[in-house]
Amino acid sequence: MDLSAFETDNSMNCLLGSAVPAICRTEPCTLGIDEAGRGPVLGPMVYGICYCPVSRQGDLETLKVADSKTLTEAQREQLFEKLDAAKDIVGWTLHILSPNFISTSMQQRAKYNLNALSHDTAIGLIQHALDSGVQLAEVFVDTVGPAEKYQEKLKQHFPELEVTVKPKADSLFPIVSAASICAKVARDRVVKSWKFLEDLEDVESDYGSGYPNDPKTKEWLTQCLDRVFGYPQFVRFSWSTAQVILESKAVPVRWDGTEDDPSQKNVQSLLSYFARKDAPLKRPPHRFFHERKLETVTSL
Template identity: 75%
Template sequence: MDLQKFERDNSRSCLLASPVPDQCKEEPCCLGIDEAGRGPVLGPMVYGICYCPVSRKKNLEDLKVADSKTLSESERERLFETLNGATDFIGWTLHILSPNVISTSMQQRAKYNLNALSHDTAIGLIQHALDNGVHVTEVFVDTVGPADKYQEKLKQRFPGLEVTVKPKADSLFPVVSAASICAKVARDRVVKGWKFLEDLGEVDADYGSGYPNDPKTKEWLAKHLDPVFGYPQFVRFSWSTAQTILDSKAAPVLWGDEEEAGKSSSHSLLSFFSASKDSSKPKSHRFFLERHLKPLVDL
């Protein structure tokens, strides 16, 4: 698993894939989908697919794959290397969703929540497999949101495929377990080796699991808050955990029109970047300020 492409610019999402085995192009295949890192406030969310010929499901079961959450880190690493080494009948693809992409997606004006982002990512991975010649006939998915609605959505998008969406699919179907392992190993490696693109000086890398209720994660968030610029892109700004700390400890950000209207007496972040004005002079209307228009005094 070569993560260099993502590490060069971890502010963007990244797609990684194994070579497609010839057998997966020639025979009907089953494909499993799962994710790792949906809940953490730190780091990326990784979506993974794993696929193999239907005729070799038993071979996949014999590898003793299991839900990644039930395995130790060393077990996950060992199983991923086994999956990655079975190039004759197993393939995988990963979509690493940058925390920056997650936050900006969720905070854009047109609401785009995490469920919608997850669904679209899963759809994109299925399409990627099909576009690369994988002869997919069966798809098994760990649900995000109501399973029946998600299943119907996927069936409408891929009418030629047999789609099964179930809660806890990673513990029910080996091909989903395999996808879970691939996604979890990728996320763990990315989080451990995270390269901070911001000029932060020395950064404490002991940030725990990244989950909001982890004491180490809470301590790291408190320690690395910049009162003006907030957090590095390693943090998901859209999470309530980060928002609560920003609201209580960071400098308040007020839009210029709110300040002009006298809605708050607090200093605006804009005031740090603008020259002081003579308060005795009457203020121009917003229309003129936004267009940088000034009264003409000389002809």
């Protein structure tokens, strides 16, 4: 699994996958869809598909694929290597959604929630498989939101396919289990090797599980916060856990045209952050200044 395209610029989404097996271009195929990293406040969400000929589904059962959440990291890695080695019958594709993309999508002017984002990503992956020449006949999906509505939505987009959407599909259908393993392995690798563009030398490197209810993750979010520029791009700043810390620790912002808003009366201008201070900064300047070659001066 070559993740270098995403690691080169982890602020952008990335689509990657295996070559399409020749048999999948000629025989009816089954395809499974699952995701990894929906809940964490840190890191990307990865959507994965895995497909193989309907006639060869028994091979997946022989590999003993299972829901990635029931496996250890070592077991997932081992199973992914077996799936990837079965290049003559199994193909996979991943869509890595950067945390930056997730947050900006959810906070855009027109509401775009995580369910809609997930649905659109799944639809895009099915279409990608079709465009790549995979002879899809059936699709199995782990549900996001009400299963019946999601299934009907997919059937409207792909009336020629047999679509099944069920809760816990990753534990019911081996092809979805395989997709779950691919997605989880990719996310784990990306999170482990995450390259921070921001200078976090004084911040603990251990950020815990990344889930909002993890005390270690909450503490890390507090430490890595820049009072003006917010969080590193590793953080999904649209999550409520991050928003609460932003509201309590970051510099308040006064927007133009809000002078009559009672809630803005005691809010300092953002410019106050740049006022001269005698005390030295506890942390190095944000990369915003380095990239623009800006330095603090005491006189002109």
